[in-house]
Amino acid sequence: MFSLTPVLVAVVCILIAWIFKNADGNMERRKGETRARTKAQPWVDEDLKDSSDLHPVEEDADDWQDSEESVEHIPFSHTRYPEKEMVKRSQEFYELLNKRRSVRFISNEQVPMEVIDNVIKAAGTAPSGAHTEPWTFVVVKDLDVKHKIREIIEEEEEINYLKRMGRQWVTDLKKLRTNWIKEYLDTAPVLILIFKQVHGFAANGKRKVHYYNEISVSISCGILLAALQVCVLPTLPRRQTQYSMAKQ
Amino acid sequence: MFSLTPVLVAVVCILIAWIFKNADGNMERRKGETRARTKAQPWVDEDLKDSSDLHPVEEDADDWQDSEESVEHIPFSHTRYPEKEMVKRSQEFYELLNKRRSVRFISNEQVPMEVIDNVIKAAGTAPSGAHTEPWTFVVVKDLDVKHKIREIIEEEEEINYLKRMGRQWVTDLKKLRTNWIKEYLDTAPVLILIFKQVHGFAANGKRKVHYYNEISVSISCGILLAALQVCVLPTLPRRQTQYSMAKQ
Numbered sequence: 001m002f003s004l005t006p007v008l009v010a011v012v013c014i015l016i017a018w019i020f021k022n023a024d025g026n027m028e029r030r031k032g033e034t035r036a037r038t039k040a041q042p043w044v045d046e047d048l049k050d051s052s053d054l055h056p057v058e059e060d061a062d063d064w065q066d067s068e069e070s071v072e073h074i075p076f077s078h079t080r081y082p083e084k085e086m087v088k089r090s091q092e093f094y095e096l097l098n099k100r101r102s103v104r105f106i107s108n109e110q111v112p113m114e115v116i117d118n119v120i121k122a123a124g125t126a127p128s129g130a131h132t133e134p135w136t137f138v139v140v141k142d143l144d145v146k147h148k149i150r151e152i153i154e155e156e157e158e159i160n161y162l163k164r165m166g167r168q169w170v171t172d173l174k175k176l177r178t179n180w181i182k183e184y185l186d187t188a189p190v191l192i193l194i195f196k197q198v199h200g201f202a203a204n205g206k207r208k209v210h211y212y213n214e215i216s217v218s219i220s221c222g223i224l225l226a227a228l229q230v231c232v233l234p235t236l237p238r239r240q241t242q243y244s245m246a247k248q
Numbered sequence: 249m250f251s252l253t254p255v256l257v258a259v260v261c262i263l264i265a266w267i268f269k270n271a272d273g274n275m276e277r278r279k280g281e282t283r284a285r286t287k288a289q290p291w292v293d294e295d296l297k298d299s300s301d302l303h304p305v306e307e308d309a310d311d312w313q314d315s316e317e318s319v320e321h322i323p324f325s326h327t328r329y330p331e332k333e334m335v336k337r338s339q340e341f342y343e344l345l346n347k348r349r350s351v352r353f354i355s356n357e358q359v360p361m362e363v364i365d366n367v368i369k370a371a372g373t374a375p376s377g378a379h380t381e382p383w384t385f386v387v388v389k390d391l392d393v394k395h396k397i398r399e400i401i402e403e404e405e406e407i408n409y410l411k412r413m414g415r416q417w418v419t420d421l422k423k424l425r426t427n428w429i430k431e432y433l434d435t436a437p438v439l440i441l442i443f444k445q446v447h448g449f450a451a452n453g454k455r456k457v458h459y460y461n462e463i464s465v466s467i468s469c470g471i472l473l474a475a476l477q478v479c480v481l482p483t484l485p486r487r488q489t490q491y492s493m494a495k496q
Contacts, residue, residue: 076349076351078347078480078481079481080479080481081480083360086360086479087360087363089478089479090363090367090478090479091366093367093370093478094366094370094373094475097370097373097471097475099326100375102375112331112334114335114338114339115331115334115338118335119342122338122342122345122346125342125345125348126473127350214462214463216466218465218466218467218469218470219467219469219473220470221466221467221470222467222468222469222470222471222472222473222474223345223470223473223474224470225374225467225470225471226470226474227338227345230338231328231334231338232328232329233328
């Protein structure tokens with residue numbers, strides 16, 4: 001009944017190519033807080049290149065030089081809890097996270113926008129290849145836009161199901177209700193769409209490949225899920241509406 | 249001085265193809281707690297296929313049928329904090345996460361293995377494509393093995409640096425010490441290596457592609473980073489050893 005799972009599940013990971021410049025004006029755009037940028041460590045393994053780097057762009061050394069000015073040094077220091085406390089905290093965090101589920105039935109209850117802002121800001125603290133922060137978070141509340149998104153996703157999913165699954169499989173799935181119909185995309189009060197930026201732009205306007213963009217965005221997505229789960233009360237006062245779901 | 253950052257940074261994301269069966273016996277193997285498995289939702293977008301799916305394997309519908317038995321229903325219910333508390337918790341979590349940095353100077357101080365276990369278990373709660381949990385976490389403490397890992401990584405990194413960077417760039421980097429030398433791989437008391445399983449095996453021994461394995465493993469990695477950061481004391485009692493690092 002009172003469940004944050006709506007938002008949690010509504011994290012629709014549409015990891016598609018995204019050029020920030022061409023962002024759709026209809027959608028509210030939020031980006032993880034941009035931190036001091038430095039191109040200090042373009043870490044490149046050819047082996048680890050993203051599949052998304054479909055359009056590799058020539059780069060010359062000059063493109064990187066402009067980054068020199070933007071390198072910023074910030075003193076770093078922190079400490080850690082006593083061992084006993086560390087163990088306790090890590091244990092509690094695991095137990096809390098272990099209560100997360102990928103559900104398909106979602107409450108329409110509103111969530112304060114401040115919470116949405118904070119979890120996206122948390123996600124924006126993720127490390128990324130050469131600190132390119134190649135992610136764009138889009139928060140959708142508009143009913144029509146949500147519905148259009150649902151239509152696009154269902155269309156794609158239907159193809160997947162019909163193309164890949166045999167008749168037996170589809171029959172088996174019926175009782176689990178995991179088909180291509182995604183009603184929850186209409187129901188959830190908020191959708192958080194996550195886009196990866198396959199490339200950015202250098203100061204001179206040239207395209208710059210964002211290495212490891214898929215890995216970076218997915219790490220950020222993991223932190224987003226953790227942040228959402230932190231807002232959930234792990235101990236239940238009593239039996240509430242129960243959803244029978246395959247543990248997933 | 250007292251910093252958990254060692255472990256945090258020592259999360260060496262070597263996302264390479266990994267066949268679990270062939271795991272190196274020299275390394276201590278730990279896998280995120282395996283939860284009830286169900287192949288309930290093979291969610292497949294051809295567009296989103298991992299780059300790692302280099303060796304697509306034919307699958308027939310029969311392969312999936314054995315999963316029917318393993319579907320397990322677990323009642324799901326949870327609640328959430330009052331709005332004010334949710335906002336507060338999300339804010340605090342963001343502030344804690346925002347203190348994480350990708351540093352290259354690492355303390356050799358030991359960390360309780362229980363903490364390592366818990367953060368890996370937390371990472372193992374990540375969602376994954378069709379709940380394949382395509383990750384393997386390897387914890388390395390042995391000095392020789394750590395050093396061998398360092399050698400392999402440095403060799404790869406040196407090629408990257410020399411091949412990609414111009415002379416000017418390499419010069420600029422010197423002061424930041426972000427070159428291919430990774431001393432911290434020897435220094436850190438614990439390395440957590442993260443491998444992705446590109447495929448698994450069906451009951452009949454046939455290979456089964458793990459869709460979205462790179463995305464799934466990276467999400468898991470994001471949760472691992474969050475779990476590690478949770479063990480860090482965010483408020484500093486006083487000035488301690490300070491590292492001047494580019495914010496990254």
